[in-house]
Amino acid sequence: MDSNINIGGLDFGWDLENGRFLFEGQDAVLFWISSAMKTFFDTIEEISGEESSNLVFETTGFRQGLVVGEYFQNMKDINVFQATEVITNTYASAGWGRTEIKDLDAESKTLTVHLKDSWEHKINVAQEKNKSTNFLAAHYAGIFTGLFGSNTWYKVVQDQLDGHEYSVIEYFPTDITVANNIHQLARKKESQQILHLEAIVEEKTRELKALVKKLSSPIIPVLDGIVVVPLIGKYDEERSEELVIKTLTNLPSHQANYLILDLTALDKDISEHTTSLINKIGSAASLIGTKTVLVGISAELGKAISESNINFSKFDCFQTLQHGILYALGQLGRKIL
Numbered sequence: 001m002d003s004n005i006n007i008g009g010l011d012f013g014w015d016l017e018n019g020r021f022l023f024e025g026q027d028a029v030l031f032w033i034s035s036a037m038k039t040f041f042d043t044i045e046e047i048s049g050e051e052s053s054n055l056v057f058e059t060t061g062f063r064q065g066l067v068v069g070e071y072f073q074n075m076k077d078i079n080v081f082q083a084t085e086v087i088t089n090t091y092a093s094a095g096w097g098r099t100e101i102k103d104l105d106a107e108s109k110t111l112t113v114h115l116k117d118s119w120e121h122k123i124n125v126a127q128e129k130n131k132s133t134n135f136l137a138a139h140y141a142g143i144f145t146g147l148f149g150s151n152t153w154y155k156v157v158q159d160q161l162d163g164h165e166y167s168v169i170e171y172f173p174t175d176i177t178v179a180n181n182i183h184q185l186a187r188k189k190e191s192q193q194i195l196h197l198e199a200i201v202e203e204k205t206r207e208l209k210a211l212v213k214k215l216s217s218p219i220i221p222v223l224d225g226i227v228v229v230p231l232i233g234k235y236d237e238e239r240s241e242e243l244v245i246k247t248l249t250n251l252p253s254h255q256a257n258y259l260i261l262d263l264t265a266l267d268k269d270i271s272e273h274t275t276s277l278i279n280k281i282g283s284a285a286s287l288i289g290t291k292t293v294l295v296g297i298s299a300e301l302g303k304a305i306s307e308s309n310i311n312f313s314k315f316d317c318f319q320t321l322q323h324g325i326l327y328a329l330g331q332l333g334r335k336i337l
Helices: 033-048 050-073 080-093 119-126 135-148 178-215 237-254 272-287 299-307 321-331
Strands: 002-007 010-015 020-023 026-028 098-105 110-116 152-158 167-173 220-223 226-230 258-262 291-295 316-318
Touching (some): 033 119, 050 178, 080 098, 080 135, 110 135, 135 152, 226 237, 237 272, 258 272, 258 321, 272 291, 291 321, 316 321
Parallel strands (some): 258 291, 291 316
Antiparallel strands (some): 002 010, 010 020, 020 026, 110 167, 152 167
16 A cells, blocks of 8 residues: 655655655655654663763764765755755654754855754653753754865754753854764773773782782791891882881891891892892891891892992801801801701
């Protein structure tokens, strides 16, 4: 069963046998705005997020409008003003709401659009949005980009969603393009991701530093009167100061006569902080009556010590931790049975 009707000079047709709806001879579709189309918008926003989905609506609206604008621009027997009238009437008949074009200036390529009760506005109301999406605003930017033959963009100066009778949108020539907007969003999201990753790295670094601070260079009592402090890794100024304070704070509680600094696990890249640290701990320990023994001096550390201005001859040095402990026991008049 076929049925055709002409309303306002526009042809509508139905081919029920083949399930077709025709608008001006072209296949078209009908959707319920506040239910089916709302669900369509909701789903895009749910998957993409509000910011990305707004850019999707805006970009799609512009590109669809560009198709319309270029179509009429290629029609030699119709000017911009005539095309504008045809387009707005056609859109009104298709349920796109009422659009009025104000202050159209083909020379300056500027205009103002009053948009009232559009399908997009009805969807936004059903979604209970506080700010409108910009499909139609961008759509008309695309239309006039095609009609003018140069890039046109928009600014929303009044939004019907705020309680006004209609939305007011200004259009003007610009260098802004939807491609630029897509790239800007991509860069923004990339920057946000980088900041997020940097925050994670910073947090993990703090946790690692706290763990290293807690675990590194513990005071290990091995026998009565003898404690060992292993120096591990590389020491900068901050870490050196922490170790000196930690060692001197805890030494008295162990009543140690001998402090054995085990240098076996020091980083091979010896800095001035390292040699200074050894001297500081040894000198400070002597002030509370604890003698310092150095063990595990590597070739690199030995070279750094010899080139420093610090006198290490005041410390007894041994190759291994075992030798250092045996020496300290001997000095205390004891031995391991």
